[in-house]
Amino acid sequence: MDIARHIALIDELCFRPFPAGLGHHLVVLSGSHGLRGGGEPAERAVAVDQYEKERDAVDALLAERWGESEILSLLTVLLRTERAGEIPEPWAELSARARVAYLWEVAGTGRWVALAVADRDAADEVRLLAAVTREAPP
Template identity: 65%
Template structure:
């Protein structure tokens, strides 16, 4: 993992204009009001060996934690990680805005900051809920505060 490259991308996304429509972007996906950047992705683990998947999830969690350390030094500790399970459970009875609904369907926890002076929120998460999909280390940059 290249921490400096990932932080530079997150910084760029904090200032880049959001796309006008939905679709893929050079970093992953973009929609009005948000970017979802895929920082790292596994290859061949969707529906593959559970043991290899577990090792990859553990490594991506360490990578997420390393990024968290660097970003927390800049933006401060915001407390405990955001428990996305509680947001996922709320989707049954209320409308959760994007990107939070999709992120809660993909990942279990996220580190979260409001990037000072930008009006944007940043979330770091490991998307590993869907065992038929690849494991991904994600950075979400959005103008919508978490629910």
């Protein structure tokens, strides 16, 4: 767990230009190895717990800087936008991979930052994700 490295990368993404044609960055801060294909349920649970603790440590430091995070239910986003139409990125990918996101609107940048533990797909690795986007959450 390298919280300082995670914070530095998030800081950089708040000011780095977006790739051509995209209005967001989506990065893996940390990820498991060997859980693709399901793995043992106990191992997966340990990995999820580890990345949730890592997310919470990053959240605590960012909260000192930007205020308390808003917790966004990505499952609700997925359900709401299924009825209303297409989900904008990076929210579509986050909704498909994670259950909740910790969210800040970063003053003076026009950007949103989201942290999420991607654990919805039991056939994939568990990951701690960070998204930085111009697109407000749906």
